[in-house]
Amino acid sequence: MRIGMICYPSYGGSGVVATELGKQLAFRGHEVHFISYERPFKLDLFHENIIFHEVDIVDYPLFKFPPYSMALASKIYEVAKWAGLDLLHVHYAIPHAVSAYLAKQMLKGELELPVITTLHGTDITIVGLEKQFYDITRFAIQSSDGVTAVSRSLRDETLRRFKLNRQIEVIYNFVDPEEYRRLPCPQLKKRFTDGEDKLLIHISNFRPVKRLKDVVDLFALVNSKIPSKLLLVGDGPDGSYIHEYVRKIGLLDRVFFLGKQERVVELLSISDLCLLPSEKESFGLVALEAMACQVPVVGTKVGGLPEVVRDGETGILEKVGNVAAMAERAVKLLSDEESYLQMALESRRHAVNKFHVDDMVTNYLKYYEVFL
Ligand code: GMT
Numbered sequence: 001m002r003i004g005m006i007c008y009p010s011y012g013g014s015g016v017v018a019t020e021l022g023k024q025l026a027f028r029g030h031e032v033h034f035i036s037y038e039r040p041f042k043l044d045l046f047h048e049n050i051i052f053h054e055v056d057i058v059d060y061p062l063f064k065f066p067p068y069s070m071a072l073a074s075k076i077y078e079v080a081k082w083a084g085l086d087l088l089h090v091h092y093a094i095p096h097a098v099s100a101y102l103a104k105q106m107l108k109g110e111l112e113l114p115v116i117t118t119l120h121g122t123d124i125t126i127v128g129l130e131k132q133f134y135d136i137t138r139f140a141i142q143s144s145d146g147v148t149a150v151s152r153s154l155r156d157e158t159l160r161r162f163k164l165n166r167q168i169e170v171i172y173n174f175v176d177p178e179e180y181r182r183l184p185c186p187q188l189k190k191r192f193t194d195g196e197d198k199l200l201i202h203i204s205n206f207r208p209v210k211r212l213k214d215v216v217d218l219f220a221l222v223n224s225k226i227p228s229k230l231l232l233v234g235d236g237p238d239g240s241y242i243h244e245y246v247r248k249i250g251l252l253d254r255v256f257f258l259g260k261q262e263r264v265v266e267l268l269s270i271s272d273l274c275l276l277p278s279e280k281e282s283f284g285l286v287a288l289e290a291m292a293c294q295v296p297v298v299g300t301k302v303g304g305l306p307e308v309v310r311d312g313e314t315g316i317l318e319k320v321g322n323v324a325a326m327a328e329r330a331v332k333l334l335s336d337e338e339s340y341l342q343m344a345l346e347s348r349r350h351a352v353n354k355f356h357v358d359d360m361v362t363n364y365l366k367y368y369e370v371f372l
Helices: 013-027 068-083 096-106 131-143 152-161 186-190 212-225 239-248 265-269 285-292 323-335 337-354 357-370
Strands: 002-006 031-036 050-054 087-091 115-119 146-149 198-204 228-234 255-259 273-276 297-300 315-318
Touching: 002 013, 002 068, 002 096, 013 031, 013 050, 013 087, 013 115, 013 285, 013 357, 031 068, 050 068, 068 096, 087 096, 087 357, 096 115, 096 131, 115 131, 115 152, 146 152, 146 357, 186 265, 198 212, 198 265, 198 285, 212 228, 212 239, 212 273, 212 323, 239 255, 265 285, 273 285, 273 323, 285 297, 285 337, 297 323, 315 323, 323 337
Parallel strands: 002 031, 002 087, 031 050, 087 115, 115 146, 198 228, 198 273, 228 255, 273 297, 297 315
Antiparallel strands: none
């Protein structure tokens, strides 16, 4: 199959999922054409079946905002023709599904190009609900030949919020258990702790939806009972505010700001708990990656997170903002070696059994077949 893969290239769950899916499809012999404004950061290999096409954005003094959606549509049109694409898979509805729709119309009479849109989360739960995007996002979802969502919760929310009456297939995000597994990293661990402290980790884009203050408050409560350190991985709009907050509460010597990292396996491998107390989370890819590395998750009962993390079995889930309850249960877990070990092993088992990359790639391929 010749597949066009549209995604955001930067750090973030939707781009990671799209890139990993594209790589796996290429390994299975399909030709994958990535189209984006930059090479996706996870596209870190040479493979003869993978071709990256960069969208050129022409600037002109008249443009306050260069029209990326049009440039992307033109690029899709161009690539679809010269590569003879069989199918287009767009990740994140805004604006990708709209550009895909335009390209499909441009190709009419020349090439039949089925469009599959995968909804990832904030394209539905935050950005898509903005007044100026709502109708066009709804239209683009309705016009896609196939639509998938990364959790049941996201599927249901999409149908409800956008008042849609169409099929949306749930295909969960996935993890490669060979890549994401607990590695022995004693030297790395020593850089953060003398061995006595527990290590808690949070990885995100530091957007308000991740509730960084809750991450720090949760950590502070755990640390007041069990000496711990916090690894903060990532950066984003709340980065400087949270640094200031950590300074204000006097925990700068126990919190490590590690910035954006391309590889997190080693950092997860030295961690005891992964904190994800988000306001919204349509899936929570980082929770899955943590679980695959035997790290139980402490998070919120929101969106798709309960479909990924089994409360009491592979982690702890509480209501948004109930930091005290999360901390109390986290302390209890960390104090009971046997229960902790059981949860850590169950986390890995659950991640591998339910979210294996091979199974999900097969599910996507089966779904593609419906439209060919
Ligand atoms: O890719 C991002 O920028 C991050 C963000 C997003 O809005 O796309 O992540 C979403 O997609 C991920 C991959 O499917 C999910 O694991 C995240 O849960 C989801 N984020 C939210 O729902 C807040």
